[in-house]
Amino acid sequence: MSNKGETTRKTSRHILKLNGKKKREFLNSFDRIFSDVDGVVWARDEYIPRAAEGFKALANAGKKFSFVTNNGVRTMSEYAQRFKELGIEFNASEFVYPAKSVVQYLDSIRFKGLIYVMATDNFKNSLREAGYEFIFGPLKIIKETYSELANHIFSDEPVRAVILDVDFNMSSLNLIRAHLFLRHPDCILILGASDKFLPFAKGVDIIGPCSFAQIIADSSKKRLITLGKPGIELAEMLLKNFDIKERKRVLMIGDMLEQDIGFGSQCGFQTLLVLSGGCNLEKMQAETDPVHIPDYYADSMGDFNEFLKDFKKAEV
Amino acid sequence: MSNKGETTRKTSRHILKLNGKKKREFLNSFDRIFSDVDGVVWARDEYIPRAAEGFKALANAGKKFSFVTNNGVRTMSEYAQRFKELGIEFNASEFVYPAKSVVQYLDSIRFKGLIYVMATDNFKNSLREAGYEFIFGPLKIIKETYSELANHIFSDEPVRAVILDVDFNMSSLNLIRAHLFLRHPDCILILGASDKFLPFAKGVDIIGPCSFAQIIADSSKKRLITLGKPGIELAEMLLKNFDIKERKRVLMIGDMLEQDIGFGSQCGFQTLLVLSGGCNLEKMQAETDPVHIPDYYADSMGDFNEFLKDFKKAEV
Structure with missing residues (x-):
């Protein structure tokens, strides 16, 4: 029984x-195939051995693949350079990352208005290039008085969207300010990279953007429009963009149970x-949410070399 | 029915x-009587009309009162000066605020070790005066690279307590660092001011320290030892200290449903x-959690003047 x-x-x-x-x-x-990048192709700055060969073997077997990352810290030219070094075909137009998805989302809803952004300069550049106006900050240490606090959090700027992604310099002032902008009934809340934790080094996870975004979603009672994995809005966009x-008949590959497998x-x-990334065998086997349990697993993308070799043998 | x-x-x-x-x-x-201060005696920098007279009338009626605040931004001498101006008896030894309660808690558990603090300079001074060693920060804007991030969040300092209170300059780096210190099994997590929201101006609440603390409590899975209202550890301390x-036969007075009435x-x-502070009649009447529904209410402490006058009449 x-x-x-x-x-x-x-x-x-x-x-x-x-x-x-x-x-x-x-x-x-x-x-x-839609594949994650960090933890799949490389982990921090180390290429994962034979991962590139695994992708190339899949390409030779007739599979199309595109990359979907939550990591917007690297620039597109850095990504292109890295993939080139690895000999993996890199199609920028099919590369999916939060800043790009956010811009597409804003375009799709014909967003007009000022944006308050908590994100990297890369992310801000994407918004700027797409013609969106935004403000950010303050990026400074303030005096510890209520009047100084008031000076830095109150503003009558007509902000109609708050956007949060990875932000190395986000402060409580920024989150407090975001909460105040969100009091406007038309102001929407958008999250890019939606990781609760970011695997940072072997066995070390750091608090991710989703945890910070959750504070302002809870406090403002606004829906979090999520354009990183595992966001529903990103899922809808992907299904549409790639028709x-x-x-x-699509295989999602990733190293994270919630972001990749859940997505x-x-x-x-x-x-x-x-x-090969943020999840080990024990963690995978301990997962109880069926949505986060993968159909398949492999030690790394390198396993596809052996997998495809065996497959050919079986075909003979 | x-x-x-x-x-x-x-x-x-x-x-x-x-x-x-x-x-x-x-x-x-x-x-x-235990009474809150902000929203009861004054609201931001405005004295609440006739509130001081209300306290004085209660004192004349033979009631003892002490103040219990979550606000550690003001110094004790500022509090003493303000109460003096209002003619309210101020007994510093009976005045309860997070930095003092935290020090008492650390003393009670005979805490040894280094502390990582996210709090105001006032709070840090209290720790320093009590002889505790602590580190804090970084308080700076960093370059947006993972290696720079690593430089600012990793540390081998033997931190055995993380303390969080109101901190005007807290950044995501600080919270990430706190989470990493809390990986040590002996490292405890202490919260002073435990407000999810702080009433900041009329109709304006800002995100409070409890929301930030909750992120690191959730991420570290550590118990939040809470020495501000409505913390259970503060409750235990108060019951003991005041015997x-x-x-x-104790009346708790405050302007906040969760922090004051809940406490x-x-x-x-x-x-x-x-x-007269952070809660209006509608909000009070809409409250459904019986723990947060007060036994009594008043427009302000000023009502005690009339209350006690009527009472004397009734006694005649």
């Missing part, structure tokens, strides 16, 4: 432990977790 | 709408809300 939890728990299958038939079924079950008809599940994609 | 919610909802009574008998019963039902035997209820005190 087993309880409900046991009978219904979804099982993740290691791609190299599938038998020949299952391997072929899996490989034939998807045409397109996805058969969701099950893929929500989109109706198949999902594959690589253990 | 009425539903359970209607039959059990606690009713708050305006002290001036009680009949003579009820007024006398109320006045005779408590010996000691409270009959809790029902008083939790201590087993009677509670009275004044509408």
Whole structure:
């Protein structure tokens, strides 16, 4: 006898432990891959061994792939340079990252008005290039008096959107100010990178933008429009932009249970977790939310080299 | 017929709408008052009209009172000066505020070790004077690179307590750093001022320290030891320090439903809300959590002048 939890728990299958038939079924079950970057292609500044070769082998097997990252700290030219070094085809127009998705979202709702931004200079540049006007800050240390606080948080600027992404210099003043702008009934709240935690080094997670955004979402009671993984608004945009008809024929690859696997599940994609980034085997096996349990897993993208070699053998 | 919610909802009574008998019963039902300061004695920098006279009238009626504030931004000499101007007796040894309660708590657990502090200079001075060693910051704007971030959040300093209070210059770096210190199993997490929101101006609440503390409590999964209202640890300390035997013979007065009324209820005190600060009549009447519904309310402490005058009449 087993309880409900046991009978219904979804099982993740290691791609190299599938038998020949299952391997072929899996490989034939998807045409397109959306893949995360950090923790999949590289971890911090280290390339993940043979990950690039794994992508190239998949390309040779006829799979299309595009990258979807929450990381907007690097510039597009940095990404292009890195992918070039790895020999991975990089199509900037298909590369998805928060600043770009946010701009597309603002365009789609024909947003007019001033924006208050908590994000990196890269992110701000994307808004500027798209023709949006924004303010930010203050970026300074203030005197510890209520009148000085008042000077820095009150403003009559007609802000109609608050946008939050990774911001290395965000302060409580900024969050307090955002909360005050959001009192206007028309002011919307947009989150880019939507990580509660960011894997920063081996075994070290740091508090991510989602935790900060949640404070202002709770305090303002505004809906968080989320254009990073696993945001529903990003999912809708992706399905539309890539004209996805058969969701099950897409494979989402990533190293994070909530952001990547949760995002893929929500989109109706198949999902594959690589253990080369922010999640280890124990964590994956301890996950209880079925939405966050991957269909497949691999030690790293490097496993696809062996997977595809075996597959060819089976085909012979 | 009425539903359970209607039959059990606690009713708050305006002290001036009680009949003579009820007024006398109320006045005779408590010996000691704990009162909040901001929103009760003054609101921002404005004295609340006739509030001081209300306290003086209560003193004349034989009631002892002490003040319990979450506001550690003002120095003790500023408080002493303000109370002196108002002619309210100010007993510094009975004045309760977060920095003092935190020091008492650290003393009580014989805390040894380094502290990481996010608080005002006033708060830090209290720790310094009590002989505790602490670090804080960084208080600077950093370059937007991961290596610069790493330089500012990683540290091998042996921090064994993280303390958070009102901090005008707290940044995401500070919260990230706090989270990393809290990975040590012995590192405790202490919150002083525990307001989710701070009433800042008429109709304007700003995000308070509790919201920021909650991020690191959630991320570190540490218990939040709370030494501001409505913290359980402060309640225990107050009951002990003031040697409270009959809790029902204490009246908690304040202008906030959660911090003041919730705190008083939790201590087993009677509670009275004044509408001269962060809560209006509508908000009080809309409150559904019985712990936050006051036993009594008044427009302001000024009502006690009339209350006590009427009471004397009734006694004749």
